[in-house]
Amino acid sequence: MEILKYVLKRILQTIPLLFIVSLVSFFIIRLSPVDPLAELKLNPSVSQETLQRERERLGLDKPIGIQYILWAKSFVKGDLGITSNGESVAQKLKERIPNTLLLTTLVIFLTWIVGIPLGILAAVKWKSPLDRILTVLTSIGMAIPSFFFAVLLLIFAVKTGWFPIGGLTGANYADLGFWGKFSDITKHLILPVTVLFTISLAGLQRQMRGNLLDVLDSDYVKFARAKGVSEFKVIFKHALRNAVNPMITLLGFEFAGLLSGAALTEYVFQYPGLGRLILEAVMKSDINLVMASLMMGAIMLILGNLIADLLLIFTDPRIRTGGENA
Amino acid sequence: MLKIIISGLWKDKFARMGMIVLAVIYLAILFAPIIAPYSKDYSDRSLAYVPPSKIFTIDENGHFSKPYTYNYVRKFDENNFNVYNIDRSQKHYLKFFSTGEDGKFHLVTVDKGGKLFLLGTDINGRDVFSRILFGGRISMTIGFLALFVLFPIGMLYGGISGYFGGKIDTIMMRIAEGIMSIPSFYLLIILASILPAGMTSVQRFLLIVVILALIGWAGFARVVRGMVLSIKNQEYVQAAKSIGASDLRIILKHILPQTTSFIIVAITLSIPSYILSESGLSFLGLGIQQPDASWGNMLKEAQIFSNIIYRPWLLTPGFLIFLAVLSFNLVGDTVRDILDPKSKD
Numbered sequence: 001m002e003i004l005k006y007v008l009k010r011i012l013q014t015i016p017l018l019f020i021v022s023l024v025s026f027f028i029i030r031l032s033p034v035d036p037l038a039e040l041k042l043n044p045s046v047s048q049e050t051l052q053r054e055r056e057r058l059g060l061d062k063p064i065g066i067q068y069i070l071w072a073k074s075f076v077k078g079d080l081g082i083t084s085n086g087e088s089v090a091q092k093l094k095e096r097i098p099n100t101l102l103l104t105t106l107v108i109f110l111t112w113i114v115g116i117p118l119g120i121l122a123a124v125k126w127k128s129p130l131d132r133i134l135t136v137l138t139s140i141g142m143a144i145p146s147f148f149f150a151v152l153l154l155i156f157a158v159k160t161g162w163f164p165i166g167g168l169t170g171a172n173y174a175d176l177g178f179w180g181k182f183s184d185i186t187k188h189l190i191l192p193v194t195v196l197f198t199i200s201l202a203g204l205q206r207q208m209r210g211n212l213l214d215v216l217d218s219d220y221v222k223f224a225r226a227k228g229v230s231e232f233k234v235i236f237k238h239a240l241r242n243a244v245n246p247m248i249t250l251l252g253f254e255f256a257g258l259l260s261g262a263a264l265t266e267y268v269f270q271y272p273g274l275g276r277l278i279l280e281a282v283m284k285s286d287i288n289l290v291m292a293s294l295m296m297g298a299i300m301l302i303l304g305n306l307i308a309d310l311l312l313i314f315t316d317p318r319i320r321t322g323g324e325n326a
Numbered sequence: 327m328l329k330i331i332i333s334g335l336w337k338d339k340f341a342r343m344g345m346i347v348l349a350v351i352y353l354a355i356l357f358a359p360i361i362a363p364y365s366k367d368y369s370d371r372s373l374a375y376v377p378p379s380k381i382f383t384i385d386e387n388g389h390f391s392k393p394y395t396y397n398y399v400r401k402f403d404e405n406n407f408n409v410y411n412i413d414r415s416q417k418h419y420l421k422f423f424s425t426g427e428d429g430k431f432h433l434v435t436v437d438k439g440g441k442l443f444l445l446g447t448d449i450n451g452r453d454v455f456s457r458i459l460f461g462g463r464i465s466m467t468i469g470f471l472a473l474f475v476l477f478p479i480g481m482l483y484g485g486i487s488g489y490f491g492g493k494i495d496t497i498m499m500r501i502a503e504g505i506m507s508i509p510s511f512y513l514l515i516i517l518a519s520i521l522p523a524g525m526t527s528v529q530r531f532l533l534i535v536v537i538l539a540l541i542g543w544a545g546f547a548r549v550v551r552g553m554v555l556s557i558k559n560q561e562y563v564q565a566a567k568s569i570g571a572s573d574l575r576i577i578l579k580h581i582l583p584q585t586t587s588f589i590i591v592a593i594t595l596s597i598p599s600y601i602l603s604e605s606g607l608s609f610l611g612l613g614i615q616q617p618d619a620s621w622g623n624m625l626k627e628a629q630i631f632s633n634i635i636y637r638p639w640l641l642t643p644g645f646l647i648f649l650a651v652l653s654f655n656l657v658g659d660t661v662r663d664i665l666d667p668k669s670k671d
Contacts, residue, residue, distance in 0.1 A: 017500065017504055020501060020503075024504055024505060139652060139656060139659070142598075143652035145648065146602075148641075148644035148647065148648065151628045151641070152641075154631075154634065155634050155635065158631065158634075159635070256506075260509045260511030260512070261511070263509075263512065263515070264511070264609070278516075290516060294508060297512050302507050
């Protein structure tokens with residue numbers, strides 16, 4: 001019951017947050033002097049009726065406060081308007097969001113599998129040569145600009161011809177069987193995943209190392225050691241569980257960072273994700289599309305944090321029982 | 327305190343290396359007009375994509391000689407692709423500490439008629455080496471400037487929010503969280519894209535500083551608020567209150583100074599992310615605009631396949647960004663270790 005209440009509370013908390021996000025993004029976009037329908041008007045394949053419908057939906061002749069309410073209403077209803085090509089924005093987002101989610105979850109999964117053990121290793125062998133090498137490597141990983149790394153990998157792909165360049169699927173994707181499709185997508189994912197993996201691995205490894213070192217310094221660990229518990233047990237049974245908890249909170253932040261980092265990587269690799277969508281929309285000043293993808297990005301980020309918080313309930317018993325400062 | 331930081335930095339091998347690299351970079355951009363053989367805007371359209379000049383110190387007979395270089399001559403091959411060959415008919419000797427083509431004093435130039443492109447030229451026939459030096463002026467300062475704008479804002483905002491608490495705190499923090507909930511790079515490109523066209527380059531530079539600051543203040547304010555929450559209940563704050571000090575005075579004079587060491591650490595650790603943001607933005611064409619140079623917008627040319635394959639010298643700014651960010655990280659990590667010995671992260 002307590003848990004349910006907490007979950008409900010956390011979900012309710014996201015609503016004012018979404019409201020603020022929508023307000024901020026709406027007014028930022030309205031700051032721009034661009035007529036939201038300028039691109040649509042220039043497109044000959046968009047009919048006058050469609051244009052009129054958009055004008056009414058956005059309430060462009062009304063004061064800005066009313067415009068916001070109208071926009072919010074249609075957003076809640078799921079009507080996101082049309083892009084400057086006259087396509088449905090909702091449809092476009094539906095195509096792109098899963099691709100970005102695929103990329104980011106894959107990267108998070110891989111960084112956790114590799115980063116957590118490396119962090120543990122560095123903490124256990126604190127100040128050893130291994131620890132120092134890992135510190136240097138992570139410093140390097142954190143310093144590479146994502147787009148530059150992506151460009152370098154592109155050169156590599158072009159020179160070796162080992163990887164397909166750009167996109168998520170090959171030209172003959174539709175004709176492939178299930179495994180053919182699977183391997184096609186995998187091949188396309190390797191390069192973008194490598195870029196994002198390298199960059200986010202460094203931060204994760206350092207954080208894990210720092211957390212574990214802090215915990216290993218605490219009184220209860222010293223006590224366990226004094227009692228004669230084996231070092232292996234001290235680390236894996238006592239210290240690790242407490243060191244991992246803050247990492248789960250970080251999961252939300254990592255997701256946020258990845259959404260941002262993915263935008264440039266998607267752009268360089270021509271990967272059909274949300275980040276590239278918003279970039280293209282920004283360049284074409286496609287207001288409906290910018291607005292909707294901005295909101296979607298924020299929703300994904302908030303959901304990511306929510307999931308991380310909920311996960312904590314399962315790993316940290318203190319939240320289950322107390323729940324005060326959660 | 328500054329003394330402790332600097333001597334501590336010098337003792338650490340990696341931090342020392344980082345400081346030396348940064349010192350070299352900053353000296354180079356400070357003296358850019360002298361070190362660079364050409365001006366930022368020097369351009370010779372007939373010499374687009376010239377490879378880096380080769381410098382020889384041993385002549386064709388195997389004797390030592392004053393350093394000299396050869397010009398490149400352009401030839402068109404059957405694919406209509408520019409090919410440059412070394413023109414060995416005329417040697418051009420390097421001149422040190424003398425006036426160059428533009429009549430100004432330069433560290434190194436070349437005899438009349440010769441061209442000295444240490445890192446080749448770009449699509450407009452501009453000297454990449456010179457532009458890197460001038461572009462570094464923008465890339466390496468924009469992060470600092472953004473931090474100078476956002477730190478006072480974040481500190482005051484976090485200070486007020488944490489000090490007053492209650493409803494004010496809830497509302498202020500919800501707003502900050504709202505801004506943090508928008509993926510920062512999305513916000514960055516949108517803000518950059520609404521900048522009106524036709525600004526002077528100084529205006530654009532300043533507005534990009536403001537945008538970078540707008541993205542970063544919220545997260546910083548949140549951390550300051552957390553620290554203020556724990557400081558405000560200490561006795562000396564209560565004492566200040568009881569003798570009738572105003573709220574603003576307590577926040578500015580008594581609470582915020584307590585957060586100094588955190589702020590120094592936060593500054594050194596966050597400069598790299600602003601350097602990376604600016605370069606990413608300019609890489610996309612939304613940041614610093616031509617004809618101004620920044621390391622990010624110079625890399626824009628690396629988006630073209632044939633450039634990265636046949637003209638690798640255009641990638642140099644990328645390595646410099648990497649080097650600068652790495653050095654800042656090494657220095658920042660050590661500063662944190664010095665000021666916060668408890669953290670072993």
